[in-house]
Amino acid sequence: xxxVTQTPRYLIKTxxxxxxxxxxxxxxxxxVSWYQQTPGQGLQFxxxxxxxxxxxxxxxxxxxxxxxxxxxRSEMNVSTLELxxxxxxxxxxxxxxxxxxxxxxxxxxxxxxTVL
Amino acid sequence: GESVGLHxxxxxxxxGDNSIINCAYSNSASDYFIWYKQESGKGPQFIIDIRSNxxxxxxxxxxVLLNKTVKHLSxxxxxxxxxxxxxxxxxxxxxxxxxxxxxxxGTGTRLTIIP
Numbered sequence: 592x593x594x595v596t597q598t599p600r601y602l603i604k605t606x607x608x609x610x611x612x613x614x615x616x617x618x619x620x621x622x623v624s625w626y627q628q629t630p631g632q633g634l635q636f637x638x639x640x641x642x643x644x645x646x647x648x649x650x651x652x653x654x655x656x657x658x659x660x661x662x663x664r665s666e667m668n669v670s671t672l673e674l675x676x677x678x679x680x681x682x683x684x685x686x687x688x689x690x691x692x693x694x695x696x697x698x699x700x701x702x703x704x705t706v707l
Numbered sequence: 708g709e710s711v712g713l714h715x716x717x718x719x720x721x722x723g724d725n726s727i728i729n730c731a732y733s734n735s736a737s738d739y740f741i742w743y744k745q746e747s748g749k750g751p752q753f754i755i756d757i758r759s760n761x762x763x764x765x766x767x768x769x770x771v772l773l774n775k776t777v778k779h780l781s782x783x784x785x786x787x788x789x790x791x792x793x794x795x796x797x798x799x800x801x802x803x804x805x806x807x808x809x810x811x812x813g814t815g816t817r818l819t820i821i822p
Contacts, residue, residue, distance in 0.1 A: 634796065683750070698750030
């Protein structure tokens with residue numbers, strides 16, 4: 592099976608712009624989670640989508656949003672970019688089998704966003 | 708999964724020696740814990756997990772110990788190899804009433820294996 596893919600891998604934007612990042616989960620996985628990784632804050636949970644619905648949300652401002660399509664692919668959007676939004680944005684997918692105690696999350700390589 | 712620039716605790720270990728990476732967690736109600744390895748240019752990769760009702764779990768060359776009394780988790784890597792050089796994160800997992808999971812990551816430790 593192909594792993595989680597994220598596009599683009601690298602992105603440079605300027606303050607005030609908006610950006611859209613894309614994530615394609617492992618085939619058959621219906622849950623997609625997004626994380627922000629920065630040197631200062633480490634890995635922080637943004638939100639999780641399952642069957643096109645946001646199920647869980649971290650503590651990020653409303654400038655950060657996401658969505659999931661019927662094929663489970665997900666996008667996240669950041670509007671009015673700030674310098675502090677420079678980070679590695681990671682996407683993870685899981686199969687979410689209710690019968691299992693937990694469902695391992697498989698991470699993509701991330702999108703490196705630089706805001707100038 | 709680049710880790711350049713991360714201000715992390717670091718650990719340097721001679722190749723072939725054992726290493727121990729520590730992690731303190733905050734939520735005593737976490738359902739289980741996971742150790743991830745992140746190599747340069749990659750996303751975090753699952754290494755081993757442990758349920759909250761266990762004290763120890765062993766995998767191939769790795770052992771995770773859980774001390775719930777002091778909310779401490781450790782990852783032991785035996786006979787380290789150059790390929791073990793990476794940043795290691797612990798994550799605590801909470802499962803909601805709806806069954807979905809939320810991961811909270813620790814700050815990470817950069818492990819360097821000296822040839």
